[in-house]
Amino acid sequence: MSEIKPTNPAATHTGEEKDWAASKACSDSLKTKKPKPPKPQNAVTIAVSSRTLFNMVEERKIYEEEGVEKYMAYMNQQKHENEPLMPGVAFPLVKALMTVNSRLRQLYPDSEELFDIVLMTNNHAQVGVRLINSINHYDLTIERFCMTGGQSPIGYLKAYMTNLYLSKDGEKVTEAIEEGIAAATMFTSGDVENQLSDTQLKVAFDGDAVLFSDESEIIAKQRGLDKFFEHEQEFENIPLKKGPLKCFLEALGKLQRKFYAKNERMNCPIRTYLVTARSAASSGARALKTLRSWGLEIDEALFLAGAPKGPLLQIIRPHIFFDDQMFHIEGAKELGTIAAHVPYGIGQKYHKGELIEQPDKDVKDKK
């Protein structure tokens, strides 16, 4: 799984320092109040796709029904190019990240330990003008982007030192996870949309196969819940192995501690939640002990002992909720929570406790 930041042996120092100086010179000469994007190795980089950032449902329809040429023609029409796109499912998250950044900048004006949001899309570069116009319209701090013109963005995720990748395309997300990058597939929430905090970023995580590996999940699925509870109690003091989103929680924790260091614990603009089907009475202990052994804190741990997650999430109102099981994602969506699927582990082979018949994989055109 990805560390906070992968090392970058290909980078050479002098050329980049000159770039950095020129970049600073450029933004200084603009005498603008816009803050400079942080160096990627210092930041928590979140890559979002164009369809998660903006609502591009209409456009997607044209692409799927009429093909790429018609889609491009539509996007490039003068009248559409200047039309701001509607906010997408990751939009509230992006706004919340920006809020955290302003608070961090107030407390640590010279620090580069900030969120850095990168637009990562395999759209053609010509769509870029419309996307940038929309980003300008909402005044989002997204300075970096990568438009691959149809190629897979996976390599670029590493090149941009991505800590978390969000997309609507499950295949790309799966590929990213296989490459060791924390990633999740976002779904538009249902008709009910909850009012989210605009002063505090709230991130909710499922435990098994998200923060933790799917080792215990396997036992639950294959040997049943009773065996699962037994096993977890027996192995209570053995930390679970890490899951795909562990590093992201770690990155959030690092930023949280910067607020605590300045006496802002009560007013911290980041709050994390564990929302797990484990029960407090038995299997929950192992989860908490594992987190502790990793040196990670989580603000609230909610043990549902198998109860549905939807209603609880409706109260928490996270800007994003990560879970490996579509069953929980759907439950969350139904009650207005922004849910992101982590396609990892044994949970992908099951639906509502039943083993899914794996269809023959079609050979698809990889875009």
Place this chain on the structure above:
Amino acid sequence: MDSMVRNPDVKQRDAAQAVVVAVSSDAIFDPEVEQVHGATEPLRKGDAFSFMKAIQVVNERLLTMNSDETLLFDVILLSNDSEEKHSRIIASAKHYGLDIGRFCFCNKEDSIESLQSNNVKLFLSTDTNDVCKALQKGVPAALLYRPTDPHHQTEDQLKVVFSGDVIGSSEEMLHGLREQGFTETQLQGFKTAKGSVKEFAVLMGEMRRRFGLEGSPLCTGLMTVWSSRNVCASALKTLRGWGLLVDEAFCLAGAPRSPILNLVQPHILCLDGLYHMEGFTGMS
């Protein structure tokens, strides 16, 4: 004084209509090879090999679509080598079946003049200094990108990336750089680079339009390294105004460029003035 030798094995292009590209022989054939007197075996492949192959793919596709096509790449090999090496160069080109229309043999000091007199649309070299000198003399030039792993660079598609920081910056912004220690010469260099890149961009735009959005043997890209997103948007619009609709775009805003370039693996990197500073060591 130069001596131009036509390659009898290659059908000559209409030089007035073609995209005449001059490539340094040191890029096509490995210059590190020991000079053994009287040696006759073919020279070793150099860094520009996959570029040569990719150009051939583009030309072939263009001719398949239209056998009378004149907007083709027309390659001149530019060599400053000693006379005894000339025939070996020509023989090596034949051996590898390279689509080189003409060989231009001249002294190093006369290179620029040769480029100018042959209506070269782009001079390519792996040597930043040579590119720099050519640009300063008003000869459009670009860097042949030396990949970290030569075997990785594709031969099936020609990739051309334009550096967009200067293209997308307004006059005002470029003036502002003066206060940051950039010299007048450097600033003039930026303007010259912008001018020379335009003609090549126009040609690439025209060529790119011969193909559809997908499956094109020519792939074009834009990269802004130190500027904000609006400079990138401005560069996209400027290129579009010149007739070039790029396929890929990268806005780095100060992020390191080597990881991206190593992934994109362009054959041709059209640099703006910024890259000609000494600090630019990110390539080799």
